[in-house]
Structure formats: C-alpha cells, structure tokens
Amino acid sequence: MVTGSGGIGGVNFVRALKLFSDKFFIVGTDFNKYYLQFAELDERIISPKHSDPNFITFLNKLVEKHKIEFLHSQPSSEALVVSQNLDKISTKTLLPLPNVISTDKLETQKILSKSGILVAKTKVIDNYDMIANAFEELDGGPLWIRAKSGAGGNLSLLCNNSSEVEYWMKLWI
CATH class of the missing domain: 3.40.50.20 (Rossmann fold)
Known part of the structure; x- marks a missing residue:
C-alpha cells in the first residue's frame, strides 16, 4: 500500500x-x-x-x-x-x-551541508528588515522563498525583488 x-x-x-x-x-x-x-x-x-x-x-x-x-x-x-x-x-x-525523519527543511539543509553535500545557499528571513540583506548576501537574487516544513515544495515562490518576498511573508507568516 x-x-x-x-x-x-x-x-x-x-x-x-x-x-x-x-x-x-x-x-x-x-x-x-x-x-x-x-x-x-x-x-x-x-x-x-x-x-x-x-x-x-x-x-x-x-x-x-x-x-x-x-x-x-x-x-x-x-x-x-x-x-x-x-x-x-x-x-x-x-x-x-x-x-x-526531519520535517524542518532548514535542518535538513544543515545536515546535508555538514556531510559535504552541496546545497543551495540558505538564509532565514524572520522579519521584513532582513529581506534586503538576504538579497545582498545571496548575490542579488532571484531567491527561492519557501516554508521550512511541508512536502512538495510547500509554499515555494521564486522572488525577483524585496517586494515579492514581503508580499509572500504577509500572506504566509
């Protein structure tokens, strides 16, 4: 089954x-x-x-x-x-x-990285003030934004600018 x-x-x-x-x-x-x-x-x-x-x-x-x-x-x-x-x-x-079974995607990313497996650069964005900095640290974008848990790319969105990230956060956080 x-x-x-x-x-x-x-x-x-x-x-x-x-x-x-x-x-x-x-x-x-x-x-x-x-x-x-x-x-x-x-x-x-x-x-x-x-x-x-x-x-x-x-x-x-x-x-x-x-x-x-x-x-x-x-x-x-x-x-x-x-x-x-x-x-x-x-x-x-x-x-x-x-x-x-880790349902926290960030935790999974950390485990993979520590094991020498290449993973995408990752940055946690907890509030609106962190958005611009995330774009700077991650080569200017675009950035994939997603939920830390869930399956199938839960709430994933490719964001080209800070406004798109902010709108996503207003909808889902």
Whole structure:
C-alpha cells in the first residue's frame, strides 16, 4: 500500500514498482480525490489527512481488508505520522524512527551541508528588515522563498525583488 500515492513521490514510487514487476497489487490512498487519479493503482482509496486522529486506524483497516504486506508512506508528513506509530502499524514498513525523519527543511539543509553535500545557499528571513540583506548576501537574487516544513515544495515562490518576498511573508507568516 502506498499512502499519499497521488503526489509526485507516490506516483513515481508506484511507477517504479510497476516497472520492476507487474505482479504487485497496489492499493493507494490519498486525501485528495483528484490527485488519487494520477497513480497507476489497482485500487484507489480516499483517506483522511495524516493529521486526522483516525489516520492510523484507517490504514490498519485497509491492511487487514486487502492483506497488505508492505506499507510505503508518501509524502514526508505522512511518513512521519506512520513512523511515530510504528508499534501500531499492522504490516511491514521500511521507515526510520521519527527523529530521523526531519520535517524542518532548514535542518535538513544543515545536515546535508555538514556531510559535504552541496546545497543551495540558505538564509532565514524572520522579519521584513532582513529581506534586503538576504538579497545582498545571496548575490542579488532571484531567491527561492519557501516554508521550512511541508512536502512538495510547500509554499515555494521564486522572488525577483524585496517586494515579492514581503508580499509572500504577509500572506504566509
């Protein structure tokens, strides 16, 4: 079973499975009924959001009903919830413990950088007064602005000037 199967990560995971073998019976879930149509699934099931208190119970009912042998969770927000409930999941997963799944994109960037992996120059902008300085420090722009958490490039916007960053901050912070 693949949760979040309608997102790009889920779609690509399902495609990879199908390329490997056509013998898999893949049940996919997603809370978005439109996204759920993107993946090449044998069965599509609309799920509650990962923040719903019944999410894990819902997954376990599907595991039992469809005799699911393996659960793969997408996106990272759903993977985190499943990882936090590994003791309650009634099938196999290959998820790490919750402290390994970092949902803070800045923290991930720092870990990658310290490990010698090339990453984009990054600057936290906490208030409007920091915007102009960020453009100066990061070679004048344009700059990618995004939320520190969430999946799929959550709230990403390419900003060409300080005004665009300020408008983004007014909308989302």
